[in-house]
Amino acid sequence: MTLKLKNCRYGVGSQLLLEDVSASIPSGRVTGILGANGAGKTSLVHVAAGYERAQSGAISLDEIDLKSWSREEKAKKIAVLPQTATLDFPFSVEEVVLMGRIPHESDQATNRVLVAKVLNMFALTDFAQRSYTSLSGGEKQRVQICRVVSQVIDDLSHAHLLFDEPIAPLDIAHQVAFFKLVRDLAVKGAAVGLVLHDIELACQFCDEIILMNEGKILDAGKPAKIITSDSLQQAFDVAVTVTQGPKGTIQLSFRD
């Protein structure tokens, strides 16, 4: 149950955004996608999930070419949270999360039970009847995360969850809660891909890291192996010392 890209190339107009990209988001793992602004992280997510078409290369979902999956079947297996979710209608929180169940034929009662379960996972049960438009930015993001999780909650072993910068609007407690949530989903078999900017949190909570630079994959593998002073210098053009800590944690100190 892996989402795989092989030698993918993607561009808009004359601008090349992904060049010869091969990567995989395997099930049971949390994969962090890191890189500077404009490195191609978001393009990687949208090409991998089929919203954008690669000009060359191949993408496979469960070893089958992504193009041969129907739109509906794909939506049952790949759930994506794009970077900027805007919703200007006063839906209730429960209604928003219920939208995650649109690809499924399950009845409304089942859907509501699943949604209640997901809201509980992210401590949003008390928010269920609140109006979405009255929420703060961080609260809205938590609701959107729940919507995306509810899309695949009934079959996590075949689920692929891709989140583009999910933790940016969240406070530190909810950032940690988010990582615990996705780790738990990965333990249950889901393939999780996260576009992140916080390198320290990525090293602590991700099993794998894909480091990108200028539309290419710089390196991919275990965080401890990938995140080094040299690789960060290359990817972000910053001078930084990486200190390894216990349980895979790292600390970054920036040099002049």
Next chain:
Amino acid sequence: MRWVMKFPVLLIALMLSMAMMLSVGATEIMLVDLLTGRADAVSETIFWEIRLPRVLLAIIVGAGVSVAGAVIQGLFRNPLADPALIGVSSGAALFAAGYMVLDLHTTAFGLLGVSGSAFVGGLLISWLVLEIGKRSGTVSSMLLAGIAFNSIAIAGVGLFSYLSSDLELRSVTFWALGSFNGADWSGVSIALIIPVAIVLLIRESKNLNAVTLGDKEAYYLGIDITRLRQRIVVLTAVIVGVGVALTGIVAFVGLVVPHLVRLTSSSNHSVVIPGSALLGAILVLLADGAGRSIIAPAELPIGILTALLGGPFFVYLIMRQKGKLGI
């Protein structure tokens, strides 16, 4: 105010409004007399040939323009959107004005009549807006194309008004302000396509909910956005095109009614669409009743009434519900 928007309450209100509007007018008709066969022949004729088709047309068109507003707001992800944004009303107005002022009834267009020309104009302009939106692929470019075509069509109506004789100007103006005055059974039978379109739109509720999240989000929920957009625009154009063709422009209803439903019940389109249909039918029916009573025996065009009442009420809602609309 939530209870007001429950479907049974709305249904009962619609029945009562219908009974009232069938009775009142220049000639008072007692429905009881009619049902028991005690009404005179004149009353019967007025009831069957004038009042019943008028009431039915007001219900159908009121429901239609409100549903059109609801789905266009969902499609454009903007609670301030209006069916006019896809150019359908102004396109219809342009072709109707052109027909009247250019004396097209003497040409091949004569077969279409004013109503037919309006319908064709509405469809043509919304098709152009849809095509431009399809080429650039975004909802905002479709919206901008709509604004551009609206301005062009309105300028065209202005030009035709300028060129028209006094008599023509009066009919162009009266028609552009909306009226159910000419309602007859042939109009009602043509309008029956509107309930069909409403039912088809109700079936798109889930998809419309998903679209409010954003194009990418809807794609990831398995929805073919381009096809959905086509279906919504075509159905809306049919509803508004037929509506405008038969009764002229009934302003503000498509904007205000879905708002009222959202503010008082839910944003879920499976509630908003049928709720807007019922509430829109009631409000347009009552507005038509008011229009033919206020300055009786003369009639006030319904478009003036709906805009005069709907406009300030809309402003009041915006002020009161600050923040809740998410605008």
